[in-house]
Amino acid sequence: MSVKIRCQGCQKVYRTAEGEFTAIGDATLQIEEGQFVCIVGPSGCGKSTLLKIIAGLDYFTAGEFDVRHGESRDQPINNVVFQEYAIFPWRTVLENVAFGLEMRGISKKIRTEIAREWLQKVGLSKFANYFPDQISGGMKQRVAIIRALANDPEILLMDEPLGALDAQSRLLIQEELLKLWDETKKTVLYVTHSLDEAIFLGDEVLLMSANPGRIIKRYPITIERPRSINTMNTGDFTRTRSEIWEKLAVEVGRSMANQQ
Amino acid sequence: MNPEKSIKLSVQIPLFLLLNLVLYFLDLWTNQVLMCLVIDVIIFGKIVNDAMKLVPVRYKKSSERFVTLLFPILLLSIWEIFASTGKINPTWFPEPTKILASLWELITVPEKFSETTLLGRPWMILERYQEQGLEGVWKLIEEGHVWATLYRVVMGFVIGLVPAVFCGFLMGMNKTIRLMFDSILSAIYVLPKIAIFPIVMLVFADPFGDAPRIAVVALSVFFMMTIHTMGAVQNIEGIYILAGHNYGAHGLKLFFKVILPGSLPSIFSGMRVALGMALIVIIAVEFLRAEKGVGYLIYYNWEILAPEKMYAGLITVMLIGILTTLVLKLLQYLALPWKRHSLFK
Ligand SMILES: Nc1ncnc2c1ncn2[C@@H]1O[C@H](COP(=O)(O)OP(=O)(O)O)[C@@H](O)[C@H]1O
Ligand SMILES: [Mg+2]
Numbered sequence: 001m002s003v004k005i006r007c008q009g010c011q012k013v014y015r016t017a018e019g020e021f022t023a024i025g026d027a028t029l030q031i032e033e034g035q036f037v038c039i040v041g042p043s044g045c046g047k048s049t050l051l052k053i054i055a056g057l058d059y060f061t062a063g064e065f066d067v068r069h070g071e072s073r074d075q076p077i078n079n080v081v082f083q084e085y086a087i088f089p090w091r092t093v094l095e096n097v098a099f100g101l102e103m104r105g106i107s108k109k110i111r112t113e114i115a116r117e118w119l120q121k122v123g124l125s126k127f128a129n130y131f132p133d134q135i136s137g138g139m140k141q142r143v144a145i146i147r148a149l150a151n152d153p154e155i156l157l158m159d160e161p162l163g164a165l166d167a168q169s170r171l172l173i174q175e176e177l178l179k180l181w182d183e184t185k186k187t188v189l190y191v192t193h194s195l196d197e198a199i200f201l202g203d204e205v206l207l208m209s210a211n212p213g214r215i216i217k218r219y220p221i222t223i224e225r226p227r228s229i230n231t232m233n234t235g236d237f238t239r240t241r242s243e244i245w246e247k248l249a250v251e252v253g254r255s256m257a258n259q260q
Numbered sequence: 261m262n263p264e265k266s267i268k269l270s271v272q273i274p275l276f277l278l279l280n281l282v283l284y285f286l287d288l289w290t291n292q293v294l295m296c297l298v299i300d301v302i303i304f305g306k307i308v309n310d311a312m313k314l315v316p317v318r319y320k321k322s323s324e325r326f327v328t329l330l331f332p333i334l335l336l337s338i339w340e341i342f343a344s345t346g347k348i349n350p351t352w353f354p355e356p357t358k359i360l361a362s363l364w365e366l367i368t369v370p371e372k373f374s375e376t377t378l379l380g381r382p383w384m385i386l387e388r389y390q391e392q393g394l395e396g397v398w399k400l401i402e403e404g405h406v407w408a409t410l411y412r413v414v415m416g417f418v419i420g421l422v423p424a425v426f427c428g429f430l431m432g433m434n435k436t437i438r439l440m441f442d443s444i445l446s447a448i449y450v451l452p453k454i455a456i457f458p459i460v461m462l463v464f465a466d467p468f469g470d471a472p473r474i475a476v477v478a479l480s481v482f483f484m485m486t487i488h489t490m491g492a493v494q495n496i497e498g499i500y501i502l503a504g505h506n507y508g509a510h511g512l513k514l515f516f517k518v519i520l521p522g523s524l525p526s527i528f529s530g531m532r533v534a535l536g537m538a539l540i541v542i543i544a545v546e547f548l549r550a551e552k553g554v555g556y557l558i559y560y561n562w563e564i565l566a567p568e569k570m571y572a573g574l575i576t577v578m579l580i581g582i583l584t585t586l587v588l589k590l591l592q593y594l595a596l597p598w599k600r601h602s603l604f605k
Contacts, residue, residue, distance in 0.1 A: 057502050079506060086503040090521035090598045103508035103517070131598040151507065 003068065004155065004187045005031040005054060010063030012049055023049045025212030027063070036181060036188045038198035039215075040248060041208030042255035047191040048083055050213070051159050054189065055080045070154050076100065078155040079148040083163065083191075085140045087132050093143050094119065094128040100151030118146040122176065137164050142173065149180060155187045163193065171229060174200060178227060195248060199240050200227060207247055210255035219244055265314055272307050279303070293347050297338070354568040363572035366405075366557070373560070374552040378576060380404030408553040410580060412470060413542045416477025417535060424482045425527065428489020433519065438490065449487055453480035454544045473545045480541050481534045488530030492523035525599055528592045535588060539581055554580065 012024040024046040031037050039047055052058045054067070055078050069077055079100060087096045094115050095102075101111035119125045122142045127135055132143070145161055162170045174197060181188060192198050198205045205219045223236050231237055280300065283289050289296050308327060315323045336356045342348045343355040350358075366378045380403040388396035401407050431438045431445075457476045461467040464475070496519060504510075504518040546555025558573035593600060 052502070055506055057505055076508065080503070082499055082503060084497075084499045086497075086499040088500060088503070088518070088521070090524075090596070092598075099517075100507040103513060131601075133598065134601065147507075 002033050003030055004033040004035075005029070005068075005189070006064070006066045007054075007060075008064040010053075010060040010065050012046065012053065012058075013061045022212035024053075024060070024214075025209075026214040027060075029206055029215050029218070031187060031189060033187055034185045035203050036190065036201060037204045037206060038190045038192055038202035039206045039208055040192060040195055040198045040244070041213060042210050042248075042252040043193060044255060044259070045208045045211055045251070046213030047208060048159050050208075051080065051157050051189065051191055054078070054155075055157050067155070072154075074104070076104070076151055076153045078157055079151050079153040081144050081148050081156070081158040081161045083159040083161075085144040087140055087143050087147060089132045092129050092131055093124060093135065093139075096132070096143055097147050097150050099147060104151075114150055118150045121180070122146055138166075138169050141165060145173075145177070149184070152184075153186070155189065158188065158190045160192055161190075162197070170197075175228065177201065178225075182226070195241060195244060196232065199223070199237060199244070200232060205244060207244060207251070210251045210258060216251075217247060265310055269307065269310055269314070272303075272310065276300075276303050276307060290347070293342070351567060354571060358568045359571040359575065362566070362568040363575060366569060366572050366576075371557070371560070374405070374556070376403045376405065376552060378405050378554075378557070380407065403552075405552050405554050405557050406576060406580065408550075409542060409546065409555065409577075410584075412473050412545075412553070413477060413538050413580070413584070416474045416542065417481050417538050419474065420478035420481030420538075421485055421531070421534070424485035425489050428486045428527075429493055429515075429519070429523075431486065431490040432493025432523070433515075445483060445487060449483045453483075453541055454548075457545060457548065468549065473542065473550070476545055477538050477541050481538055484534045484537060485527075485530055488534070489523065489527055492526035492530070493519060495526060496522040525596055528588070528596065531588055532585065535584055536581070539577065539584075543577060 007027045007029050010024065010027040011022070014021045014023055027046075027050055029037075039050070041047055049058070053060055053065070056067075057080070067077065088099070091099065094112065097115035097118055098111040101114060102108075106114075116125065116128065119128055122145070124139060124142060124146075127139060132140055135143075141161055141164065145158070148156055148158075162173055165173065178201060190198070190201060192201075195205075199221055202221050205221060206215050207217045207219065208214065209216045219240065221240060223231060223234070223240070280289075280296075283296050283299075308331075312323060312327065339348075339353065340355050340357060343350040343353055363378075367382065368377065370377050370381060380400045382400070384400055385397050388400055392399075402411075427441075431441060453476055456479070457472070460476050460479070461472045464471045500518055500522055501514070504514050509517050542553070543555035543558070546553040547559045550556040554573055554576050558570050558577075561567075561569035561573060
């Protein structure tokens, strides 16, 4: 396995009207090709910022940062599932899913076909011609996810993609997501505020500190795959969870103290 | 049926009638008309409100439509009665029926100076058609007051709109351009455009022709729409631009696939406002100096003190406003398919 994403001592300082603000203090991480890595941390610690920078939509102000491209020239390097969904209200569900393909100049016939396949996979075929304003929040999240998957990027960057879902749909989509990942074996960087979700999905959980965000610890998750809902009741799972929670709770506490 | 409510109504309605009888015999309906009217409207409104709650769900929609139609008719009837019995001065508030009659007169009888009518002697349409075909009919419509105003307002609107949207996009997307023009634009924006009409007149070869009138409408629309378009572009949520970039939309692709559709709804709502302003400007300009047009007609009838014709002119302006707004809504319907379900709510 080769290293796909590498950050060494990366920093992000925003210059605002009130002065400098360090959003990311020290991001040091290494993600192998085909790995599913989850990032957890208190809100405001810089997870979204980190993801946007890795996506190439912003830049670090210090440190070494490197993303290794694959051989294939046509495959996009990464696509993001944004925390705010960011699906375009002026495009139908189908057109949203086909957006990346359209931008890459793929013919209408082929991109429609691909988009329909993905809609089928997540049970949204019926809503292909609806506009985002006409579907529920959960559906929008699924559209945002398959918009990224349909574009077939080397790296999938997801920012709390299931954040707004109720517990039941969340479980269902998590399982679905694992299945999709199993089929495609993409490199995934997945930001979440749910520790359970991180352990359930990831090969590895990275713990981020309260602001200014640092990656303070890396937990390999050795729980066997394929995983299912029952995985969450195993001893391995609960042990890992209490181990990480011990540290995470400290950071969440610090973050809340910061805000006061 | 809600028994409590219906009992309440059966008390309220007789009380309402009784109150009016008392008011009538105390001569308040002659001396304190306004007060009585306000009291009546409030009580009547309350009764209708309660009555609406008694309507079975099945008839809800139709009863709502009934109220929206009936209430204005009721008000107009009150106006009619009051004016014809002299309770309000018919010189300033002529009866609605008289206004309608004079609207008919304005359409059918050529007015002395412009020698045309609101719609340009429509009774000659058939004759002209036989003589000169469709072109002749068109000429007839063209000579009318409505067409004169409509033509000026639509031309001015379009001539102002197109460059405004272009400049607005440039200013919205490029900070340097925005900084260069922002202060000039805001300064001119607050200037009432009618104030520059005399200067605009001087600029044109024929100061009394249609060109300066169209130009002043165009200028007002231009400044308003440039600012509005700029704001629309700046207000697109940053996350859409990021998503566009992430999925490979840059340059023109980003413009046509993200920035343009992202700002269109707000541009359209700006157009609604600009259209209203264009109408104000053109009517004001026609008050000042015009040989025809609805503004001219209103002002002329003020000079000869024919109030019911002034009102008829006002109705015509309203109709022009409604018509142009409808056309705009239709364009919006076509241009913004994703807003269709909320457009005609
Ligand atoms: N463009 C920006 N300018 C200034 N500060 C920013 C900007 N974007 C994010 N921040 C700040 O950086 C911090 C981290 O934000 P974010 O990455 O969204 O946190 P998270 O996703 O972990 O909740 C927050 O305090 C936020 O206010
Ligand atoms: Mg975030």
